[in-house]
Amino acid sequence: MTIRDLQFNVFTLIFAGLLLFGAVGCGEDKNGTSPPADPAGYINADGMRGGRLYDEFWATETGWSQSDTNLATYDSHSDFFRCKQCHGWDLLGSTGAYISRAPRMTRPNVSSLNLRSIAASRTPQELFDALKRSNGRRAISADLSTYDPGTNPTIGDQMPDYGTIFTDEQIWDLVRFLKLDAIDISILYDFQTTGTYPTGSITFSNIGEDGNASSGDSIFAAKCVGCHGADGAEFLVDGGSYTVGRHLREKPNEDQHKIKFGQLGSIMGSQVTDENEMKDLYRALTDQTRYPD
Ligand code: HEC
Ligand code: HEC
Numbered sequence: 001m002t003i004r005d006l007q008f009n010v011f012t013l014i015f016a017g018l019l020l021f022g023a024v025g026c027g028e029d030k031n032g033t034s035p036p037a038d039p040a041g042y043i044n045a046d047g048m049r050g051g052r053l054y055d056e057f058w059a060t061e062t063g064w065s066q067s068d069t070n071l072a073t074y075d076s077h078s079d080f081f082r083c084k085q086c087h088g089w090d091l092l093g094s095t096g097a098y099i100s101r102a103p104r105m106t107r108p109n110v111s112s113l114n115l116r117s118i119a120a121s122r123t124p125q126e127l128f129d130a131l132k133r134s135n136g137r138r139a140i141s142a143d144l145s146t147y148d149p150g151t152n153p154t155i156g157d158q159m160p161d162y163g164t165i166f167t168d169e170q171i172w173d174l175v176r177f178l179k180l181d182a183i184d185i186s187i188l189y190d191f192q193t194t195g196t197y198p199t200g201s202i203t204f205s206n207i208g209e210d211g212n213a214s215s216g217d218s219i220f221a222a223k224c225v226g227c228h229g230a231d232g233a234e235f236l237v238d239g240g241s242y243t244v245g246r247h248l249r250e251k252p253n254e255d256q257h258k259i260k261f262g263q264l265g266s267i268m269g270s271q272v273t274d275e276n277e278m279k280d281l282y283r284a285l286t287d288q289t290r291y292p293d
Contacts, residue, residue, distance in 0.1 A: 038124055039124060039125055039128070039172075041128070041168060041169065041172040042124040042125075042128070042172050042175060042176060044172070045169070045172035045173045045175065045176035046173050046176065047173065047176035047177045047179075047180050047181030048177075048181060048261060048270065048273075049062055049063070049170075049173045050172075050173035050174045050175070050176050050177025050178070050181060051177045051181055051182065051257065051260065051261035052261050052262065052264060053083075053166075053170060053173060053174055053177070054083040054084060054174060054177055054178075054182075055082065055083075055084055055257065055261065055264055056078065056082050056084075056264050056265075057074075057081070057082075057083075057165070057166070057170070058070075058071060058074045058075075058081075059264040059265060061262060061264050061265075061269075070140055070165075073140060077106070077144045079106065079107035079108065080107070080108055080138075080144050080147075080156055080160070081160055083174075084257075085107060085108065085110070086108060086109075086110055086111045086157075086159065087110075087111055087113065087115045088110065088253065089253045089254045089256070089257045090116075090185045090253045091114070091115040091116040091119070091178070091182055091185075092114055092115075092116060092185075093110050093111040093112050093113050093114065093115065094109075094110040094111065094112045094197035094198070095112065095114060095193070095197075096185075096191070096193075096202070096253065097191070097202050097251075097253035097254075098110040098197075099193050099195070099196070099197050099198070099200035099201065099202055100197075100198060100199070100200055100201055100202065101198065102149075102198035102199070103149035103153065103157075103198065104149065105147060105148060105149070106147075108147070108149075108153070108156045108157045109149060109153060109157045109197075109198070110197060110198070111159075112197070115178060116182070116184065119178035119179050119182070120179070124172075124175050124176075124179060127175045127178060127179070128168075128171055128172065128175050131162050131163070131166075131171050131174060131175070132162070132163040132168075132171060133163060134161050134163050134164070136158065136159075137158055137159050137160060137161035137162070137163075138155055138156070138158035138159065138160050138161060139161055139164075140160065140161065140164060140165065142155050142156075143155075144156055181260075183256050183257075183260060183275060183278065185252075185253060185256065187209060187275060187279060188207070188208065188209060188252060188256055188278065188279060188282050189204050189205065189206055189207045189208070189209065189252045189282070190204070190205045190206040190209075191203065191204050191205070191253075192205070204249075204252050204253075207248070207249065207252050207282050207283070207285075207286045208279055208280070208281075208282035208283025208284070208285070208286055209279060209282075209283070210279070211276070211278075211279030211280040211281070211282055211283030211284075212280045212283060213280070213283045213284045213286075213287065214284075215277075215280040215284075216277075216279075216280035216281040216282070216283050216284025216285070217284045217290070219272065219277055219280060219281050219284070220232070220281060220284055220285070220291075223271045223272060224244065224271065227267070227268065228244050231243070231245070231290065231291055231292060232244030232245045232285070232291045232292075233245075233291075233292060238251075243291065243292060243293060244285065244291060245285050245287075245288065245290075245291025245292060245293065246292075246293040248282065248285040248291075249285065249286065249288070249293075252282065256278055256282075259271050259272050259278065259281070260272060260273055260278065
């Protein structure tokens with residue numbers, strides 16, 4: 001080894017050491033203190049259960065006590081309590097697929113908030129506190145029988161006072177869903193909206209994006225055929241009017257949630273949790289010959 005090699009090796013070592021030091025140092029802020037660790041409640045939370053709570057928190061699939069005395073209230077005014085009614089399956093509220101979901105006497109207005117960006121920009125603790133807070137929220141006992149989107153929308157449109165409905169554990173499950181388990185629909189399809197809520201409309205395009213259709217066919221054969229048949233038309237879903245293919249092509253905003261977290265109240269549980277597999281499946285189901293309307 002020449003002196004030059006030795007020098008080179010020494011410098012390489014010092015340089016590598018500096019890199020390593022830099023990498024370790026990255027976890028610290030300017031004052032040399034580490035960012036606070038995520039709360040234990042969040043780390044231990046179950047985002048899959050959070051997804052089911054988001055759909056309909058009092059369903060049996062979430063483990064909800066079926067002797068809860070408020071069950072009749074939730075059932076009779078379900079759209080006033082389901083997160084998905086006010087924030088959408090895509091978490092985009094009235095700026096996403098629910099741009100045309102107008103309120104009725106029996107369901108409130110869709111919120112204009114973008115929960116996806118809210119969830120991304122807040123810490124788990126901030127989201128937890130936002131869900132827990134009572135101020136400005138609707139009491140469970142609020143009278144919803146007089147709700148009228150034209151003349152009396154204020155109370156019904158408010159977010160329920162979930163701090164009095166959920167345990168801390170359930171709130172953490174929801175936070176984990178919002179931050180980690182909810183699928184970012186932009187990986188699954190493109191969309192364009194026209195007009196404004198509640199009279200606007202949406203069109204979907206590029207369903208499945210860069211997913212692989214033939215691997216999606218294999219996933220369908222492995223996980224869906226047993227119930228839905230080879231062409232997804234064994235029985236009609238969603239009120240008896242859709243094949244699986246047509247449903248996915250018309251409601252791609254919704255199906256990712258059903259396929260990942262299950263169709264509550266039916267025998268269809270969680271089928272596909274991997275996002276790339278979901279993309280492949282989406283891509284496959286755009287084939288209208290194989291999966292007819
Ligand atoms: C009846 C409609 C309605 C329902 C149901 C509803 N929300 Fe909301 N949500 C709103 C409205 C309106 C706001 C904005 C005002 C506010 O923060 O109270 C909001 C705000 C939020 C925020 C932001 C809070 C903040 O402080 O910035 C989060 C997070 C959220 N909702 C999550 C959820 C989750 C999770 C559920 C279901 C467990 C849910 N919402 C159910 C209407 C609703
Ligand atoms: C164990 C049986 C079973 C399996 C497996 C299954 N499903 Fe389902 N699926 C059902 C039943 C039952 C329904 C509810 C039918 C109804 O009431 O409309 C349903 C509903 C649906 C719906 C309609 C959702 C809605 O909003 O109404 C879609 C879309 C769907 N399934 C797609 C799939 C796909 C894709 C797979 C495979 C990844 C799959 N299912 C696997 C039984 C199953």
